[in-house]
Amino acid sequence: DAGITQSPRHKVTETGTPVTLRCHQTENHRYMYWYRQDPGHGLRLIHYSYGVKDTDKGEVSDGYSVSRSKTEDFLLTLESATSSQTSVYFCAISRTNRVGGANVLTFGAGSRLTVL
Amino acid sequence: QQQVKQSPQSLIVQKGGISIINCAYENTAFDYFPWYQQFPGKGPALLIAIRPDVSEKKEGRFTISFNKSAKQFSLHIMDSQPGDSATYFCAASMDRKSTFGDGTTLTVKP
Numbered sequence: 001d002a003g004i005t006q007s008p009r010h011k012v013t014e015t016g017t018p019v020t021l022r023c024h025q026t027e028n029h030r031y032m033y034w035y036r037q038d039p040g041h042g043l044r045l046i047h048y049s050y051g052v053k054d055t056d057k058g059e060v061s062d063g064y065s066v067s068r069s070k071t072e073d074f075l076l077t078l079e080s081a082t083s084s085q086t087s088v089y090f091c092a093i094s095r096t097n098r099v100g101g102a103n104v105l106t107f108g109a110g111s112r113l114t115v116l
Numbered sequence: 117q118q119q120v121k122q123s124p125q126s127l128i129v130q131k132g133g134i135s136i137i138n139c140a141y142e143n144t145a146f147d148y149f150p151w152y153q154q155f156p157g158k159g160p161a162l163l164i165a166i167r168p169d170v171s172e173k174k175e176g177r178f179t180i181s182f183n184k185s186a187k188q189f190s191l192h193i194m195d196s197q198p199g200d201s202a203t204y205f206c207a208a209s210m211d212r213k214s215t216f217g218d219g220t221t222l223t224v225k226p
Contacts, residue, residue, distance in 0.1 A: 043205065103212055107160050
């Protein structure tokens with residue numbers, strides 16, 4: 001898993017409460033991503049980071065914010081969780097493939113969030 | 117508008133058979149086309165990938181066929197095994213960002 005740790009792995013919360021998911025990497029990669037996975041929708045990019053304090057929105061960023069104060073940590077925050085944010089969240093890092101030099105993603109194990 | 121369309125949504129194949137999953141993309145600026153394999157409870161993992169200047173890439177039982185003019189690419193799994201049962205995602209990437217298809221759940225019957 002390329003030294004990617006997501007926490008918590010499972011969380012149940014109630015509508016309207018704040019939630020923070022943490023992604024920690026040990027390999028000093030510059031690019032980090034948060035995706036959500038829902039049945040029938042594949043993996044959709046929420047936010048990504050290209051360095052400390054450098055972040056940008058993905059295709060489904062509404063209702064989410066991120067922060068990256070250190071290279072190794074990328075936090076995803078749901079300020080006020082809603083039932084539509086029930087999902088499995090994956091953190092990923094981008095590394096250069098040794099064959100062809102292209103960038104490929106390595107994913108963490110995922111965080112399953114249930115919003116009641 | 118969905119930029120990467122994947123089909124079928126699910127696929128059942130007998131052991132030893134060929135599994136074929138298809139993807140189509142819209143944006144010709146994509147410059148890398150990986151396939152990811154995901155087992156239940158795990159994150160997706162890179163399986164095989166191809167650049168658009170290559171028409172085919174083979175790694176063991178897994179082959180990507182790429183048709184640049186049609187903006188389509190496909191994954192072929194030869195001699196499918198029960199251990200290949202997983203969800204497969206195609207993706208298209210550029211500028212360090214990847215767009216994924218909706219996934220195909222493959223079941224290989226023993």
